[in-house]
Amino acid sequence: MQYPIAERYGPGLGDTSRQFELLVNSVTDYAIYMLDAEGYVRSWNPGGERIKGYIADEVIGTSFSRFYDAADAEAGLPWTNLETARNEGRYSGEGWRLRKDGSRFMASVVIDPIWEGGQLIGFAKITRDVTARYEAEQRLEQARQSLLQAQKMEAIGELTLGMAHDFNNLLTIILNSLDAIGSASADQRIGRMVETATRASERGIVLTRQLLAFGRGQNLAPEAVDANALVEADRDLFRRCAGDQVTVRHELTPGLPAIHVDRAQLEAALLNLISNSRDAMPSGGTITLSTAPAVGPAPAEHPVEPDALRFVAITVADDGTGIPEELQERVFEPFFTTKDVGRGSGLGLSQVFGFASQSGGHAHLDSAPGRGTRVTLVLPVTPDPR
Template identity: 50%
Template sequence: MARKVTSERRLIESERSFRLLVDGVIDYAIYMLDPDGVISSWNAGARRIKGYEAREVIGRHFGMFYLPEDREAGKPAHALETAREQGRFAAEGWRVCKDGTKFFASVVIDAIHEDGELIGFAKITRDITEQARAQAALNASEGRFRLLVGGVTDYALYMLDPNGIVTNWNIGGQRIKGYSPEEIIGQHFSRFYSDADQAAGRPARALQFATDHGRYEEEGWRVRKDGSFFWASVVIDAIRGDDGNLIGFAKITRDISERREAQLNLEKIQRQLAESQKLDALGQLTGGVAHDFNNLLMIITGNIHTLKRLAGDDARSLRAVEAIEKASQRGASLTRQLLTFARRQSVNPVPIDLSERLHSVREVLDTGLGGLVELYVDVDADVWPVTVDPAEFDTALVNLLINARDAMPGGGVVTVRAGNTTIDDGIRKGDFVAIQVEDAGVGIPPDVVAKVFDPFFTTKPVGKGTGLGLSQVHGFAHQAGGTVTLVSELGKGTTLTIYLPRGKRETAPEAGELSSVGNGTVLLVEDNPDVATASAILLEQLGYSVRWAPDAESALKELECDGIDLVFSDIVMSGKMDGLGLARAIKQKHPALPVLLATGYSEAVQSARGDFPILRKPYQLHELSRALAQLAPR
């Protein structure tokens, strides 16, 4: 008997708390109708929205709020009939206030049954006039204007007593959090928080903030009955009685996990875009600097041969000239490396000797690794050649070494090995060269291994990595017809292996070998006078007569005269027409006239590829000789 009394008392208290909640709502008109539609209760929201005091409307038919034409059309009766037959009526339409003004209302009428018998209706009305006039605003905030009582499922709407005990529960709470009213009423609301948040005292702080300031709002993780997590938007309003004393809290929770996921994805895309834009800007800057630097090297290279001739048999002078020549060659190599690392080199697969390649870039690699990391290179003596783009290969190797370096913040040894291997199973079968980069660093967690080749994925702090390094390695290996593997163990290190298909050896001409001695007249088109002078010296040493034009327009005028046997033009020049445009104009007007292009700007090579032969600046005498010899005579 005592248990029954306690249960009834709890039910009465729960109903009283809920009535207080309804009475305290001012944004909604919430009131009861008897089965005939006569108003039997009236809340503060109804008084504010419609302008009537309770004594003015209780006992009158709710049709009084409709427009005259709607009453004549039988809309009030239709609304009750729909609610009676279907359990609920919901609509939007114009309603009339006490002062005769109209407002656009969102209306819900729920049929109330007791023991299967209709005892009346619960009616909720909200003024949504502004939303009706601004559909965009309505769409943006539609969730806030849904009903918060009855059959609302998008929101968990419930009351807490002053200590945080749940005193009532709606369908939305059951759907979102998984608890039935019997399971949750009487329990503390902190059970919806994670263990860590409970230990940190977040539930108590939320109630205290709402008590002190009237409202508490936040977003955070919450826990469902089944233990799963969801990202919640939470509002807690302090509810006070007429005497100002705190009697509890109204709490509204919404699951916004999908919205948060979309926001996180958007932020990720924005970061990726920013990284791409930074890389593109770096590439453009580097390309421009490389063009100017290659022109400077061209001036040095062109005059080296004059210095050699002037030095004669003077051994001391020859050593000095050779030192200058080696420095210019190293400068050209460094420029190519800059273009490679800035991703401004075009893909141009050629056979390369791995032993020579690794040792040629050793100095750059050592510099990039820093003083704490030692580089050890072990290449088998009989390693096969591979056919790859040298620039892409260098970039892939540098990316692997940078990752190895970063895995050993305290320093250590990075080992690069290259050897032959044969793969007999899997998608890629045959002879391959395996290039391994091994470190003794911290290793990679198993759950991260599968993501390391994804573009923009990085575990490094913001600003310390783009997340593009290993994705470039992966793309390079597969583009070359090979693959890449990764083996890692936490605390012991990581080994990344690139497998590249076995290539064929090609016999290249000797570096200093001149293909032939030239004859005839060359029209040299170059906008930099110093570069033009250096290039003319080389052409004259090969036996050519030289005419100089500073731009494309001057070159076309020069070609109106006879006596030009071939045109040698820079691609990137000032003026309305660049070298590529000049070459195409010559091809149209003088189809039999050979054209050789030169550039120190790698992107120009890509745009001209396949149309005309191209010589990269800075070029040596033997390279110029070979390129000119390959041109068909006029």
């Protein structure tokens, strides 16, 4: 048996336009509104108020370009989107939009043209706030990139470690042979040649140690080290390393727990970082050594909850030239350098990375062209004897 529309759907729902009005005004997760052919807002629903913060009286009759940031509006993006909808029958996309309070949100937008009698009379626009999804995707991508980078560095480390051991064995044979030649010959000319070759071999041993540090194959002698006391004790050493044109500042957080590291290797790592900062400021500048407490995340070798590991962060920051973003993922690789040919072996930062990793911590870099560079060593505190 068929009933009249009003009887089937209840009072107030028999009129199609009334049904549509109730539907649109009941939706709060989507901003659903109409624009005229020139892009002026002609209707507004509660979803628009919830997402963008405007009530209807504040937006109806105004240009929808107010929802775009200034740069996009000046570039004509609002009108480009309408033109796409007009020419292609629909526009859909995502981008940053503005709320009434000036905050930004990631919007998923659909715009459909409205035609009547072959004439464009306006646009139907639907906007959804997808900021939470976007941020989750960004975090997932960052985690994926971090994992890929960690796997790459691990593979390079294993290769480097094997090469360093083989190279070290060869150098040992060479040095023993040079020592025997020097002892057996009284010829001064041969003695000078042996001395030159010996110095070159010893330089090779130093480079090998740096490779072993990156590959985490060096022998560390960890002890309880007061990071602040070490930085203060080496103040003059760091100042001489930085050179006369560079000012070295200390920003040390008092009361930090002792860290569990090899003191000599920590000093070598800080000297490497100061040398790099000095070279990045040929006309002078400021290097800041700072210490602060830190918590995780734990490196891959320590699969525990992040809060279970406590750290101290030691940062070397400069106001130099900075490092281009596309090069930053490679700075800790052995033999990679941003310096001019002949000005660096490319092993300084690899030593820093290897030392931090083998100590149970990690190193990370923050840099941008023209804004300087910050390298932070995050090192574990001395274990509680209990």
